[in-house]
Amino acid sequence: MIQFDDMDRRILRALVEDASQTAGALGRVLGLSQSATWRRIKRLTDAGVIAGRRLELDKEQLGFGVTVFLGVKLATKGRVGLEDFERAVRAVPEVQTIQHVLGLYDYRLRVVARDLPDFERVLRRRIMTLPGVGNVEANVMLSEERLAGPL
């Protein structure tokens, strides 16, 4: 595991807030030279700690009023069943995240839709028709917050 000091922590926190800042601007805030900041960012990226960059778009302004989490239980198990399901679910554009889980469900999906009728369409036409789908539980998201975590 990567050696991780307090300065790395501060750099990471700053980039989670705003990944578009340049190494120079970030360094000035943290009292570090541009090249030292850049080297640290590169090290964090190479070590896989910074896994990428994500744009957070305003769903409502883009016309997506509904986010639903689905718990999916497969009806048929076995390796082929999992692979078929995974291949098909990846191709559904409304499915934003897919997590394979252990517990009450096999998969957790995050789905966006324009409104509830649109969600119903996605559910019937795109989710319930996926290979191997058994029981599906839906929970409509009301609010969400992301925290910095142990940084």
Added chain:
Amino acid sequence: MLDDIDRRLLRYLQSDPGLSAVELAERARLPVATASRRVERLRKDRVIAADRAVVDWRALGYEVEVSLRVTLDKTAPRAFDDFIQAARALSEVVEIQTFLGQVDVRLSVIARDMGHYQTIYRDGVLALPHITDIEALMHVATLKSEEALPI
């Protein structure tokens, strides 16, 4: 109002947030000045709400991720507020979502290993107020995580 050009720009930026102004303009087949002006406006109108670095907790030694689905005692008038406020104070909680459905709140919790998770669960999670039921889903793998909107 957003038009097709805005959506096109957002589509490219969403799939590659690190694109320079020149690269973005080239892909969207727009003059650089036009593309930059539009992106500027999308940021100002908060259609682009944030641009964040994505942290891979595994690379920092957090091997365990658990989704805790919590049902709250709704006879307590401040159940949601009290619960969420207390959950925010647990540093290993990285996401909090509230729902309409069978589940009231979902917490995403990370831990270094199962022993660490057990400590967090016993001392932190079970001490949160107004819980009537709690159910855990252990993450095995994340198959898709970009959270892209189908714009």
